[in-house]
Amino acid sequence: MPVRNHLFIFFLIICLPFTINSQAYKGKVSVNTTHQIYKKGQLFTVLSTTLYDGSTGSITCHYTSPTEFYKTINTKGETTIYFPKRNEVSFSQNSQYGSDSELLYYFVNNFTQNLGLEKEGFIRNEAKTEGKYYITTWLAPPGVKPVHTVKLVFENFLPIYAEYQDLSGKALKKIYYYEYHHANYFSLPKKITEISYSSENDSTVKRTSFSNIQTGMYLEDARFNFQIPEDAIKLDL
Amino acid sequence: MKKLLFTLAVVTGLAFFSIEASASYTIDDNQVEALFNSANEASFSIMTEAMDMAPAMAIASASEGSKDALVAILLDFFLGGLGIHRFYLGTEVMTGIGYILTCGGIFGIMPLVDLIVLAINFDDISAYVNNPKFFMW
Numbered sequence: 119m120p121v122r123n124h125l126f127i128f129f130l131i132i133c134l135p136f137t138i139n140s141q142a143y144k145g146k147v148s149v150n151t152t153h154q155i156y157k158k159g160q161l162f163t164v165l166s167t168t169l170y171d172g173s174t175g176s177i178t179c180h181y182t183s184p185t186e187f188y189k190t191i192n193t194k195g196e197t198t199i200y201f202p203k204r205n206e207v208s209f210s211q212n213s214q215y216g217s218d219s220e221l222l223y224y225f226v227n228n229f230t231q232n233l234g235l236e237k238e239g240f241i242r243n244e245a246k247t248e249g250k251y252y253i254t255t256w257l258a259p260p261g262v263k264p265v266h267t268v269k270l271v272f273e274n275f276l277p278i279y280a281e282y283q284d285l286s287g288k289a290l291k292k293i294y295y296y297e298y299h300h301a302n303y304f305s306l307p308k309k310i311t312e313i314s315y316s317s318e319n320d321s322t323v324k325r326t327s328f329s330n331i332q333t334g335m336y337l338e339d340a341r342f343n344f345q346i347p348e349d350a351i352k353l354d355l
Numbered sequence: 356m357k358k359l360l361f362t363l364a365v366v367t368g369l370a371f372f373s374i375e376a377s378a379s380y381t382i383d384d385n386q387v388e389a390l391f392n393s394a395n396e397a398s399f400s401i402m403t404e405a406m407d408m409a410p411a412m413a414i415a416s417a418s419e420g421s422k423d424a425l426v427a428i429l430l431d432f433f434l435g436g437l438g439i440h441r442f443y444l445g446t447e448v449m450t451g452i453g454y455i456l457t458c459g460g461i462f463g464i465m466p467l468v469d470l471i472v473l474a475i476n477f478d479d480i481s482a483y484v485n486n487p488k489f490f491m492w
Binding site for chain 2: 154156159160161162163251271273278279294296297309311323325
């Protein structure tokens with residue numbers, strides 16, 4: 119066999135894994151999610167389980183507490199919300215905001231460079247390193263009044279911090295991504311804490327915790343197999 | 356006295372957050388946990404009410420009566436992309452539908468902006484109740 123063919127096979131073997139990894143994740147991911155919201159001394163807790171199907175790009179959320187409902191969204195922005203207790207269902211469609219606007223989508227598919235800011239019309243203004251951190255700054259599109267700039271901070275190529283600032287540079291919202299779970303094809307922060315500042319001495323704190331992270335091509339989960347009855351009351355949005 | 360101690364605890368907790376946040380880009384999750392532990396677990400009724408009411412609110416036009424900022428914020432958190440919080444606060448039907456069709460988004464920027472202005476004006480959200488403007492802020 120000529121040397122050229124050996125070289126070709128060699129490069130093919132070297133490059134193939136990179137090609138596979140650069141593609142979107144085609145498997146399934148399911149996570150249990152706990153949302154905790156703190157406001158004025160009160161704590162609200164919401165529990166849900168979420169399934170991301172990489173083959174279709176759809177996301178199904180099953181909220182279990184405090185009230186049960188299902189939310190499904192696909193890449194076309196077709197959203198279905200079903201309340202089993204009330205047997206009510208609503209459909210809506212918004213092509214600009216499909217499942218690819220969901221945070222889980224960005225992490226599972228390793229699209230974490232801007233966490234969707236670019237899609238929202240933000241323009242990258244600055245990039246710099248600060249010690250072990252890589253920091254990018256994004257300018258808000260016209261019309262988004264309170265938010266002027268968003269700062270994204272990365273450590274080891276993973277986002278760890280985002281800060282929404284107003285025109286004066288005052289922080290409106292800080293988001294911390296931490297305790298990363300490293301799967302074979304992606305990394306997902308097990309905890310995301312958001313602090314929204316409303317005044318000098320007041321803020322809203324929201325923490326989203328992911329647990330029981332399962333991945334696989336053939337992940338089956340009966341929790342997401344729901345059928346909307348034919349007699350469900352349709353609510354038009 | 357109880358209220359004073361509670362407020363002090365909250366302010367102290369938030370001060371910790373600020374100090375920590377300004378010092379680095381990381382947060383001590385133990386402090387978050389402590390803050391949550393210091394809080395009163397809110398009755399589920401308000402959340403259940405908000406979530407149960409959501410579909411009905413989506414088709415109802417603005418109803419009379421005072422609006423709870425907390426309910427609006429919670430709706431914005433979970434169903435903001437569908438503009439449900441706008442229906443709850445009250446708006447022109449077409450404005451609400453236009454909002455859903457053009458500026459919603461599950462993690463879109465519009466619910467985030469709405470959330471910020473609702474949080475900033477938590478004590479008085481009257482400016483956003485029955486607000487017919489496309490952008491309520």
